[in-house]
Amino acid sequence: xxxxxxxxxxxxxxxxxxxxxxxxxxxxxxxxxxxxxxxxxxxxxxxxxxxxxxxxxxxxxxxxxxxxxxxxxxxxxxxxxxxxxxxxxxxxxxxxxxxxxxxxxxxxxxxxxxxxxxxxxxxxxxxxxxxxxxxxxxxxxxxxxxxxxxxxxxxxxxxxxxxxxxxxxxxxxxxxxxxxxxxxxxxxxxxxxxxxxxxxxxxxxxxxxxxxxxxxxxxxxxxxxxxxxxxxxxxxxxxxxxxxxxxxxxxxxxxxxxxxxxxxxxxxxxxxxxxxxxxxxxxxxxxxxxxxxxxxxxxxxxxxxxxxxxxxxxxxxxxxxxxxxxxxxxxxxxxxxxxxxxxxxxxxxxxxxxxxxxxxxxxxxxxxxxxxxxxxxxxxxxxxxxxxxxxxxxxxxxxxxxxxxxxxxxxxxxxxxxxxxxxxxxxxx
Numbered sequence: 001x002x003x004x005x006x007x008x009x010x011x012x013x014x015x016x017x018x019x020x021x022x023x024x025x026x027x028x029x030x031x032x033x034x035x036x037x038x039x040x041x042x043x044x045x046x047x048x049x050x051x052x053x054x055x056x057x058x059x060x061x062x063x064x065x066x067x068x069x070x071x072x073x074x075x076x077x078x079x080x081x082x083x084x085x086x087x088x089x090x091x092x093x094x095x096x097x098x099x100x101x102x103x104x105x106x107x108x109x110x111x112x113x114x115x116x117x118x119x120x121x122x123x124x125x126x127x128x129x130x131x132x133x134x135x136x137x138x139x140x141x142x143x144x145x146x147x148x149x150x151x152x153x154x155x156x157x158x159x160x161x162x163x164x165x166x167x168x169x170x171x172x173x174x175x176x177x178x179x180x181x182x183x184x185x186x187x188x189x190x191x192x193x194x195x196x197x198x199x200x201x202x203x204x205x206x207x208x209x210x211x212x213x214x215x216x217x218x219x220x221x222x223x224x225x226x227x228x229x230x231x232x233x234x235x236x237x238x239x240x241x242x243x244x245x246x247x248x249x250x251x252x253x254x255x256x257x258x259x260x261x262x263x264x265x266x267x268x269x270x271x272x273x274x275x276x277x278x279x280x281x282x283x284x285x286x287x288x289x290x291x292x293x294x295x296x297x298x299x300x301x302x303x304x305x306x307x308x309x310x311x312x313x314x315x316x317x318x319x320x321x322x323x324x325x326x327x328x329x330x331x332x333x334x335x336x337x338x339x340x341x342x343x344x345x346x347x348x349x350x351x352x353x354x355x356x357x358x359x360x361x362x363x364x365x366x367x368x369x370x371x372x373x374x375x376x377x378x379x380x381x382x383x384x385x386x387x388x389x390x391x392x393x394x395x396x397x398x399x400x401x402x403x404x405x406x407x408x409x410x411x412x413x414x415x416x417x418x419x420x421x422x423x424x425x426x427x428x429x
Contacts, residue, residue: 006041008050012081013240014278015040025087030068030077031061037081038062050080116147116163117285123170124288128327132174133366133408139171158198165194166286169207176214177329179368185214201238205231205248206287212251216258225255239284246275247290250298257305269302293322293330300337309345316341320354328362329370335361336373343380351381352389359400366408374401 015021015036024032034047048058053073060066068074074088085093119142127135147167150160172187188211195204208231215223228251235245249272256265276295297319303312316338323331335358342351355377378397384390 008037008042008046008080009082010236011037011040011042012083014242014275016084016240018278022087025083028068028074028088030074031064033077033081033083034058034062051077052080116159116167119146120163120166120170120286123167127170127174127177128329129362131329131365131367131370132177133368135366136171136174136178139167139174143167143171158200161194161198162200162203162286165191165198165200165203165207168194169203169210172210172214176217177367177369179372181214181217185211188214200286201234202241202244202284203286205234205238206244206284207231208234209244209247209251212248212255216251216254221255221258224258225252228252228255241284241287242275242278243290244284244287246272246295249275250290250295250302253302254298254305257302260305262306265302265306269299272299291322293319293334296322297330297334297337300341304337304341304344309341312341313338313345328365329367332358332361332365332367332370333373336370336377339377340380343384348384348387348390352393355381355393355397359396371401371404371408374404 018036021033021036024030024036034051037047038044044055044058044062048055051058051073057066061068068077071090075090075093077083078085078088078090078093079095082095084096085091123135123139123142143164147160147164151164153160168187168191172184172191175181175187176184188207191207192204192211195201195207208227212224212227212231215221215227228248231248231251232245235241235248249268253265253268253272256262256268272295276290276292296315300312300315300319303309303315316334319334320331320338323334335354339351339354339358342348342354358374358377374397378394378401381390381394381397385394
C-alpha cells in the first residue's frame with residue numbers, strides 16, 4: 001500500500017450521502033462509482049485490485065465502454081468498497097449491522113424513562129438561550145434522579161449508558177460555562193467510560209473533542225492536540241459522522257495554532273472544511289450539531305492566532321451572520337471574536353460599532369464564559385481609550401457590565417478586590 005494513499009472504504013464512507021453516488025448505485029453504473037472514487041485519490045490500481053478485476057477492464061467500465069452485468073461482480077464490488085447492499089439492489093451484506101427491530105425492542109423493553117433524547121434536546125435548547133449557569137443544577141438532578149438508578153437496572157440497555165454519557169458531558173459544558181473548569185473536567189472524565197460502555201464510539205469521540213476544548217481554555221495546546229487525536233481514532237472505529245470529524249479536526253487546528261504551528265493548523269482546518277462539506281444528512285442523536293457557523297467561529301480563532309487577521313475577519317463576520325435567533329451565547333461569543341479581530345487589524349471604529357451591538361446581546365445570559373471574554377475584550381480596548389469613541393464606548397461598557405453582574409449575582413458573585421477587568425483597566429483622567 002502506498003503510504004498516505006486514501007483507503008477506498010474510507011473514501012466510500014464519505015460518499016454514502018452524496019446524491020451522485022446514490023444515483024449511480026440506483027442505476028448500477030459501476031463506472032461512475034469508480035470515477036468518483038478515483039477523483040478522490042484512489043488509484044486505478046487499488047480500485048482494480050479491490051474489485052478483483054484487471055486495470056484494462058476497470059478502464060472499460062470507467063470510460064463507459066462496458067458495464068458490470070454479473071450479480072457476483074456486483075456483490076464483490078459491494079463487499080470490497082463497503083457499499084450497502086440495498087443501494088445496489090442486493091441482499092444485506094454479511095458485514096452490515098443487523099437492522100434494529102424498533103417495534104420488537106419497544107415491546108420487550110420500555111423506552112428510556114422520561115424520554116432521554118427529549119430531555120437532552122430541551123436542556124440543549126434552553127442552554128443556547130440562557131447559558132449553562134442557570135441549568136447546571138437541573139441537569140445534575142436529572143442525572144442523579146432519573147438516569148443513574150437505571151444504570152444498575154437489569155432491564156437497562158446500552159441506551160441508558162449513552163444517555164448517561166451525553167447528559168454527563170452536557171453537565172461538563174454547563175460547569176465550564178459557569179466558570180468551574182475543574183468540575184467540567186471531572187464530568188468529561190466520567191462521561192467517556194460511559195460512552196464506551198454504551199458501545200457508542202461517536203459519542204466517545206465527541207467527549208474527547210470537549211476535553212480538547214477544555215485543555216485549550218486551560219492554556220495547554222499539547223493536551224488539546226492529544227485529545228483531538230484520541231477523538232479522531234475513536235471516530236475512525238465507529239459509524240462515520242462527518243460533522244464530528246470536522247469538529248475534531250477543528251480542535252486539532254486550534255491546538256496547533258495556539259502552539260504557533262502554522263502548517264499543521266492549516267492542514268487540520270482544511271480537513272475540517274472537507275468533512276463538513278460531506279455532513280449533509282449525517283447526524284447522531286446524542287451529539288450537539290457542529291455546523292457552518294461553528295466552523296466559521298472556530299476558524300476565526302485559528303486564523304487570529306496565526307496572525308492572518310484579514311482571513312480571520314471574514315470568518316468572524318460569517319459566524320455572526322449565520323447565528324440563528326435563540327443562540328444568544330453563540331452570538332455573543334461570535335461578536336466578541338469579531339470585535340477582537342477588528343482591534344488587531346487596527347480598525348478601531350469597526351470594533352466600537354460591533355461592540356455596541358455586543359452590549360445588547362442578552363444581558364441576563366447566565367454564562368461566566370461570556371463575562372470573562374467580555375472582561376478580556378475590555379482590557380484589549382483599554383489602551384485605545386484616548387480615542388473619543390472608545391472612551392465613550394467603555395463608559396457604556398462599564399455600565400452594562402455592572403448591570404450584568406447585578407442580574408447574575410446568584411451565579412457570578414464578584415471576587416474580593418474587584419473583577420479582573422476592573423483590576424487592570426486604566427481609570428480615565
